[in-house]
Amino acid sequence: MKEPGRKEEANLPPCPNPNCAGSHVVRNGSHRGRQRYHCRTCKTSFGETQGRPMDALKTPAKEVAQALLIVMRGGSLRAAEEITGHKYETISVWLKRAATHAEALRQVLARDLHLSQVEIDEFWSFVHKKRGQLVSLTRQNAGDAWSKTGTVASSWPAPVAR
Incomplete structure (x- = not known):
């Protein structure tokens, strides 16, 4: 059961840092309409497409x-x-x-x-x-x-x- 006052964080991507063993990822705003995330374990900030084949393209x-x-x-x-x-x-x-x-x-x-x-x-x-x-x-x-x-x-x- 979730705690009162907290939203359930579902479908968050894993931390892309290979040295990070933690999985405490939270949403961290957006940049140019794309969701950003922050790993609270290793303090890494990353986008939803980081490390994917078409990362950082402006074209849809x-x-x-x-x-x-x-x-x-x-x-x-x-x-x-x-x-x-x-x-x-x-x-x-x-x-x-x-x-x-x-x-x-x-x-x-x-x-x-x-x-x-x-x-x-x-x-x-x-x-x-x-x-x-x-x-x-x-x-x-x-x-x-x-x-x-x-x-x-x-x-x-x-x-x-x-």
Whole structure:
């Protein structure tokens, strides 16, 4: 039973500090319309999206997800630019950020698209440069990033990177 005069704090995120063993997180106002939190154990202040793939973006997550889905389904950056209205350079930056958090992005897309029976198919997502534009001065691993995505067996075909 809750104490009188205190609101029940439900669904608060855990403290992002890996050295903090406490879980006493409280709301701490908002900044630019986004909820802020404070851990009373380690005195860390953090936002609700800290440590997530699209942390600190000014563009709404729904628009970012739409642009990334266009590219992941085989569309070009230019096609995503025309459909979403965001510059292809910006979409490329989002794609690079998403590639660093590929597993977390897969979980978000699976949850947000309400996929029921998910078949996970691994594919290579070309992130840094197109293969035809690679030069000899580029790092050995530039160009490729490992990523995963999921689709419902009865819906659209699985995306394949070329």
